Amino acid sequence: MASHAIEDASAAYLSKLEELAFGKTSFGGKTRSLATLALGTLLGKTGNSGSELLRQLEISTGTSKAATILNAIGNAGPTSISMAEFPVKYLMHGSVNVRRAAIRALRKFIENPLVPGLVNLLLRDPESEIRREAKKIFTLLPASQRLSHRLQVESSNLPFNKSWTGNYKLGGSEMSAEFQAEVLLGTNFDCNQQYFNYEALAQATATLALFGDSKQAFDAEFIYGKINGAALQDEIFLQVWNDVIVDQAIPGVDCAVHNYPIGTFNKGIDVTYTLWVSVIPVVFTVTGSLNLELSWNWQICDSQLSAEIELVPTATFVIDGNAEVDLLIILAGINLSGNLNSQIIPQAYIHGSQCEIGIDVTEVSTPMSVELDSYYAWDSCKYWIFDCHWGQHNTQVWAEWNQPAINDVLYNVDWKITP
Numbered sequence: 477m478a479s480h481a482i483e484d485a486s487a488a489y490l491s492k493l494e495e496l497a498f499g500k501t502s503f504g505g506k507t508r509s510l511a512t513l514a515l516g517t518l519l520g521k522t523g524n525s526g527s528e529l530l531r532q533l534e535i536s537t538g539t540s541k542a543a544t545i546l547n548a549i550g551n552a553g554p555t556s557i558s559m560a561e562f563p564v565k566y567l568m569h570g571s572v573n574v575r576r577a578a579i580r581a582l583r584k585f586i587e588n589p590l591v592p593g594l595v596n597l598l599l600r601d602p603e604s605e606i607r608r609e610a611k612k613i614f615t616l617l618p619a620s621q622r623l624s625h626r627l628q629v630e631s632s633n634l635p636f637n638k639s640w641t642g643n644y645k646l647g648g649s650e651m652s653a654e655f656q657a658e659v660l661l662g663t664n665f666d667c668n669q670q671y672f673n674y675e676a677l678a679q680a681t682a683t684l685a686l687f688g689d690s691k692q693a694f695d696a697e698f699i700y701g702k703i704n705g706a707a708l709q710d711e712i713f714l715q716v717w718n719d720v721i722v723d724q725a726i727p728g729v730d731c732a733v734h735n736y737p738i739g740t741f742n743k744g745i746d747v748t749y750t751l752w753v754s755v756i757p758v759v760f761t762v763t764g765s766l767n768l769e770l771s772w773n774w775q776i777c778d779s780q781l782s783a784e785i786e787l788v789p790t791a792t793f794v795i796d797g798n799a800e801v802d803l804l805i806i807l808a809g810i811n812l813s814g815n816l817n818s819q820i821i822p823q824a825y826i827h828g829s830q831c832e833i834g835i836d837v838t839e840v841s842t843p844m845s846v847e848l849d850s851y852y853a854w855d856s857c858k859y860w861i862f863d864c865h866w867g868q869h870n871t872q873v874w875a876e877w878n879q880p881a882i883n884d885v886l887y888n889v890d891w892k893i894t895p
Contacts, residue, residue, distance in 0.1 A: 533563060542570070546577035549584075559588040567594060572605050579609040586616055600708070608720060611713070615681070615695065633673050633703050634662030636895075640835050640887050646816045647685075648877045651762075651846050653693075653793050653816040654683045659824045659835045659887075662701075667831040667893045668781065675701025675708055678787045678822040684764045686747045686795065693717060693744055693766045693793070698785045700726060700776055712736065712772050717744045731777035739769045749797075751874065753808040754852040760799035760810045767792040781828025792817040795846060805855045814846030814877075820886075834890040841882040848875040 533545045546566060562585065566578040579598060585591055591613070598610035643656035657680045664673040677699040683692045695715045701708035710729070714722040721740060728734045745764035750757050773786040793816040800809035819840040826833045851871045857864040 533566075542566070542574045543577040546574065546581050549581045559585045559590060564594070567598065572603055575603075575606055576609050579606070579613065582613055583616070586613070592617055607711075608723060611695070611697075611715075615692070633664065634675055635664060636893050637662035638833060638835065638889075638891055640822075640837060640889075642820075642837065642886055644820075644839075646818065646841075646844065646879065647814075647846055648875055650687050650875055651795055651814065651816075651848075651877075652685050653791075653818070654685070655791070655818050655820050656681045657787075657820045657822045657837060659822045659837065661824050661826060661833045661835065663826060663828070663833060663893055665893060665895050667828045671704050672781045672828045673701075673703050673708075674781070674783065674826045674828060675699070675703075676783050676785050676824040676826055678785055678824050680787050680789045680820055680822060682766075682789075682791050682793075682818075684745055684766070684793050684816075686745050686762050686764050687749045689745060689747045691717065691745050694768055694770075694789065694791065696770055696787055696789050698726075698772050698774070698787050700729075700774075700783050700785060702778065714738065714770060716740055716742055716766065716768060726772075726774065726776065728774075729776045729778065731775070731779065733775045734773070736772040737770070741765065741767045751810055751850060753810065753850040753872075754806065754870070756801055756803065756806060756808040756852065758799050758801050758808055758810050758850070760797050760812070762795065762797035762812060765794045765796075767794060782826060784823070784825040786821065786823040788819065788821050790817075790819045806852060807855075808850070808852040810848070810850050812848045815844050816846065817841050817844055818882075831893040832890060833893060835887060837885075837887040839882055839884045839886050841879075843879070843881050845878045846875065847873065847877075849873045 533542060533549075546563075549562075562581070563578065566574055567582075568575070579595075582591055582594065595610050595614050595617075599607055599614060601607050601610070637660065639658070639660045641656070641658045643654060645652055645654045647653055658677070659679075660675070660677040662673075662675045666672050677697070679695070679697045681692060681695045683690055693716070695713070697711070697713040699711050701710075710725050712722055712724060712726055714720070719742075722738065727736065743763060743765045745762075747762045747764075748759060749762055750759050752758070769790040771788040773788060774784060776783045776785075795812065795814040795816070797812035798810055800807070821838045821840070823836040824834070825836075849871055851869045853869045855864055
């Protein structure tokens with residue numbers, strides 16, 4: 477009955493839902509929440525035109541209602557509304573809830589060339605919740621596009637800029653970890669002057685993939701800058717799996733050397749997989765966990781127009797899975813174990829009094845391996861069903877990957893700040 481009503485929604489039904497959700501009624505919060513959810517579902521269906529959604533938004537008088545309609549726009553996507561029609565003003569103005577809903581709606585327009593520029597502007601927003609929503613969309617963009625648009629946004633104030641982006645993959649086709657790091661430096665040409673403009677950013681991310689399922693494990697960021705003597709960006713950020721662990725201003729800009737360490741261990745992926753061992757399908761669960769030790773290191777001295785920032789993420793992925801099937805006459809099992817680890821360290825520095833900037837990136841890892849093998853054995857009896865024991869265990873290696881320790885300099889370049 478309810479689904480039929482949703483599919484055949486009428487104007488009167490929409491009006492009643494609006495009254496329940498936003499009107500001056502005596503209904504409690506739970507009823508209002510359910511009505512708001514139903515309204516968003518109806519408005520978000522592709523049967524509602526983009527013009528109708530926008531009309532509803534324009535006449536909206538409440539924050540909750542506006543956020544609901546913006547979420548509906550995001551659900552409807554480009555089939556209902558074009559980017560040219562998108563209400564950009566709600567990205568920049570209004571309550572935090574409305575702005576967050578508008579940013580989430582941008583996901584449906586991720587391929588539009590205007591989106592990266594808008595997101596980059598939002599990454600500088602004074603509200604941490606807005607920056608957090610913008611980062612979620614920012615990570616969906618290709619690395620090259622993220623960097624190019626970030627530079628375009630900042631080029632007027634930071635015309636001298638340098639950057640480095642790199643990524644590498646550990647493991648094989650079925651089980652792997654991909655690490656990526658990015659460093660960005662930008663300045664104007666007024667080094668050794670009171671209003672020297674500068675910004676330094678270091679970012680590191682990692683993604684774990686197991687048997688076709690992948691998930692970003694962590695995203696760490698360090699950014700600091702000044703424009704015309706005023707703070708531009710000042711933030712350390714860490715998200716592990718889906719949880720934001722740290723999102724705050726840099727705790728100490730006083731010319732001293734600082735270190736901010738944090739450690740965490742979390743399961744992130746559970747994947748069920750079936751492998752045929754002899755004549756038996758063995759179903760087993762693969763677990764991927766992250767052991768992360770991260771440190772933000774810095775020395776920032778505004779009086780000397782200098783900033784040195786460094787990210788040191790030591791990430792170890794622990795992969796584990798096993799199962800055994802006993803069918804009385806045949807025994808079969810799976811063993812999976814492995815670790816993928818890396819320490820990719822991006823460092824950036826700006827010495828305004830010396831008119832010099834530099835980027836240094838190193839990679840360190842310990843020996844690592846991943847192995848998936850199986851075994852099976854037939855029941856062997858000396859006297860029909862007596863004196864039985866498992867016969868020879870037959871083993872097979874399905875996947876094997878090894879790598880020795882690494883200690884490499886990936887990038888190390890200094891530049892003089894010159895026009």
